Amino acid sequence: MARLGKIYAIAVVLAKSQLRSGRSGRAGGSIFRDPAVLALIDGACFAACAVVGYAVVGVISLLPPAQGAQVATALAEGLVFVPAMIPSVVLVAGVLFELSASSKFASSDSVNWLPVTQAEYVIASTLSIAYSYSVVPSAILGLTLWPSVKLGYGGTWVEVLLLSCVSLVYGGAIVEVLRAAINRVSTVVMKRARRGALVLRLAVTIGVILVLQIIFNFVFLIDLVSRFTSALNFAEFLPVLWASLAVKASLVGDAAQSAVYFAATLVFAAGILWVAVIVRAKYWSPTPSRVTVTRGAYAPRTRSRFGLSLLGLGPTEVALVKKDLKGLARRRELLQYFSIPFVLAIVFLLQISFNPALSGGSPGSAKVPSVVYQLPIWFVGGLFGLIISSISFGQEQRSAGLLYSLPLTAHQVLRAKLFVSLLLAMFAAVSVFVIVTAFTRPTPLVAAENFVVAVAITTQEVCIGTAFGAKFPDFQERPRPRFVDPIGIIVMVIVGMAVMVLTALPSILGDALSAFPAFQPQIQPLFLVSLAFAVAVIGLSYSWANREVKKLFVEFRG
């Protein structure tokens, strides 16, 4: 029987782990080190978004009645999908930030030997995940509060609020299921696969993440269902959409049906939590394994097998590159970072292949703006480049002290780190570019333009991520290591997104103004401005990163 006091204590400890990242020092005194700060952030976010929602109502009231009615319909549709969207968001965030426990930690975590039941731990961990990402529904609910009240959906808004809480909890439970599944994969593969274990583990981990992403991705589910039948008729068979059906019923005043779907959502959430407890109990901790990578005799190479030296890297840099690539492929806690581009690319590919509106022809013939097709290239290459480069320093963890004590220069370390991140991010960006180009069949000139923009965005994001990673590294080893300070992550993502938008602005403007041929000649030169901007960003980021790496050397060498 789960005891509430224990659950609360464990949840608090796990929530603290999300907040505290300082290398040392006193914990007291700062509100930013107390989980209560998350509630304050939620409140502030809710209030700020409510003000925005209030302003939106003001704008709506100025619109002609016909357009006002369209906005009201859009809001109602928005409310319907809020509870279905939240688990998807939590799952994506969970893959990025929650699955990074190393085998060493997962198998020797204190909770393993303390008198704690699996149910207590899973419920606490689920609540802590839900609490960590509660800012997402807070913002959405704040934004929709006043428009809902004004348009007469006040009661539905309250129902959305409650269902959002339920969705947040079962989103957290799905992350727990994923965590246990990855533990299981790790144990089974490492036990049986011998030499191919590392590659197989990477493949199976990506497969597990992908399957769960698809199962709980409501956009994909609706696309899938609409292929066979009307989505709304079929939705009642998809538990992920029950919360949305409850809201939909509430919007049309069908309280009984709404209550049935609400109750069904509660049962579904409880079911997911139960599954999470079961899998956690079964795969409580990964069994540490010994993996023999090679049985060959030790024979140091005189030249790099992959010709890395031909790319201008010295022997020291090549050694650092090989070390980091091996770490990315072999360390369980880095696997999810490695899987991101594959997962994003495959989910996108499935969505465009299942959605007739998207896959029905060229961008020009479909109703979807052409720029929508470029988004995956920018996001997969850019966002992945940003993330993978930002963790490049923090992932050294305790070994960082050893690395910086070696006879290396800051420049060598920086070049090696940049090379690894660029290699992986470019691979991801080019892969998605090829997929998108094959689907959309643009003219060679447009394809070349898209390629240049993708390369420019990816390179910039890698340089920005590297600079932030060097400025805000988090070397601590803990159950869920983060590798970058949270403040650094927030600022980095804002800067990275702004740079991405500015670099892509000519493409966005070109698409938005495609109906006005007169503007096109003015937009073309903007591509050159965009490239000059990219070069400047790369130069500035590199220079900043170099300074920060030098500071790391000073810090570690005392």
Place this chain on the structure above:
Amino acid sequence: MDASPDREPALRLESIYKSYGDIKAVRGIELTLDKGEILGLLGPNGSGKSTTMKMVLGILKPDSGEVFVFGEKLSTAPVELKKKLGYVPETPQLYEFLTGLEYIDFVAEMYGVPPAERKERVSHFMDGLQLSGHENELISGYSQGMKQKVAIISALVHKPKVLVLDEALNGLDPRSARLVKDLVKELATEGVSILFSTHVLEIAQSLCDKVAIMYQGTILAEGTVAELRQKAGLPGSTLEEVFLKMTGTDDIGEVVKELSR
């Protein structure tokens, strides 16, 4: 169950096996730890000591065999039986984002130690192990020795009946190491049973009532130091000499010569 818990040994390992893939880490271990006894578990690296200890604590499940705590199967009531155990791991993976005090308080809460009792005991331990003044600092800023002290306090805060100490003196300063050794002896006289693993054979010789030598997943020999000397045919020798002979690692002289060439 016909025997009362008081008469049952504190720990009994019955035919325990554990493999990691092809590697047989523990092979049919039989071990008994009586009430108030200090049992030293010795063995070279990779001999299965830590795996054995983790199975005693329920962290790892044996492939076959059973662990009994005061006569009860650990697998049948793991949570209740874990309350009777205290554990200091070889390299404590503490929650580094908590302060020392917060971590100990968390562990005490998990064991259900009442707040009033918790406060008194924690203060005593903090003072004794010279952690006072650092209790509100994040563990991430602690030295290895300080982390070890936090792990030791966490293992003792709930007054366990069985203590499992895996290289517990690692990283401790001489005063603290002496203090912990004396505390272990004192606890044993009060009836606490202690399973103690160490590579420092002098400590094992001075501290343990009984010693079990593990090698390649099996127990080569078990008994008092005097009994082991007899078994090894080395009367009057040190535990180190007995250990090296039994584990077949007494070729030290030749290896040193080879390495220094």
